[in-house]
Amino acid sequence: MPKVSSVVVPYPTYLRVYEPLAAFPEPERGHWARYARRPDRPSYQDELRRSLADLLPTPPIPVPVHESSDAFVLDVDGVVCVCPWRTRLRGWQALEELAEELPKPVLEAVLPEVVRLQAAKDYERWLIRNPDARPWIRSSTWQVPLHWFVLVGDEERSFDKGSGDIPPMLRYRTPMVQARRRVARALRTLKDTLDEGPLIDGLVDVGRWLEEFHPRSLVELDYGGLVHVLPAGELEDDHSAADVAEGIEALRQGDGAAAGEAYGRLVERWRSVRDRRSAN
Numbered sequence: 001m002p003k004v005s006s007v008v009v010p011y012p013t014y015l016r017v018y019e020p021l022a023a024f025p026e027p028e029r030g031h032w033a034r035y036a037r038r039p040d041r042p043s044y045q046d047e048l049r050r051s052l053a054d055l056l057p058t059p060p061i062p063v064p065v066h067e068s069s070d071a072f073v074l075d076v077d078g079v080v081c082v083c084p085w086r087t088r089l090r091g092w093q094a095l096e097e098l099a100e101e102l103p104k105p106v107l108e109a110v111l112p113e114v115v116r117l118q119a120a121k122d123y124e125r126w127l128i129r130n131p132d133a134r135p136w137i138r139s140s141t142w143q144v145p146l147h148w149f150v151l152v153g154d155e156e157r158s159f160d161k162g163s164g165d166i167p168p169m170l171r172y173r174t175p176m177v178q179a180r181r182r183v184a185r186a187l188r189t190l191k192d193t194l195d196e197g198p199l200i201d202g203l204v205d206v207g208r209w210l211e212e213f214h215p216r217s218l219v220e221l222d223y224g225g226l227v228h229v230l231p232a233g234e235l236e237d238d239h240s241a242a243d244v245a246e247g248i249e250a251l252r253q254g255d256g257a258a259a260g261e262a263y264g265r266l267v268e269r270w271r272s273v274r275d276r277r278s279a280n
Helices: 028-036 044-053 087-101 104-110 113-129 176-193 198-210 224-228 232-236 240-252 256-279
Strands: 012-020 071-076 079-084 137-141 157-160 169-175 218-222
Touching (some): 012 071, 012 224, 028 071, 028 079, 044 224, 087 113, 087 137, 176 218, 176 240, 240 256
Antiparallel strands (some): 012 079, 012 137, 012 218, 071 079, 157 169, 169 218
16 A cells, blocks of 8 residues: 655554444445455554645645545454544544644644635534444544543553664553443542542543443554654653552542652653643
């Protein structure tokens, strides 16, 4: 498969759900079964490159005209599981969030208002025909949202330093039932000990999202392109999921000091990432 560009795109991190083929109705199930046998499946960098290439024309193309037929594929204990890209749907959803993230002059320069309005109208019409649509992938730039770490455990952490042309890799993978259980437990603790806030709101939102998928799915938290801007030493020493779990357990035990120490480690670790974001 030809690549749009050889440039490595940094910044995004991902939360993905891989569903077993049995979760998909026909004829989609047959499509993914055939797709999983292909030797030339694209990578997450290929997906990003294609999206960025759509922003080069004048006017830019904020959302693909047609939905992607690509997916990421995993073999989970002999069961083929797929994570559809759904690039078009995710593009529409990202446009809704963009206005909150960029100053208006920057937003207008990147995507003129007329382009955004047309995309919004297209999305409204599409939703009428697809009211239950949801993405299999969530993404975040320049950070891993703290509530994502609640879904995984440190024992599920996988790190590779990389070498030569192979970049480093840091990710977590956990069964869906385990991710849902962790969300439920964390919410009980946080609601009993903290006021309403972004962490609780984020967990409620991601918990509802997870309920949309097959119980035998796999959840993956991937540092994605963020590994390209973090020193290898920082990545190797990054055990954020362990710190989040320790902080929540300390709250459950009523140990505010230990919870504060765990939170302090998280703040210090991610401060360097925020500094790089500000510099850019």
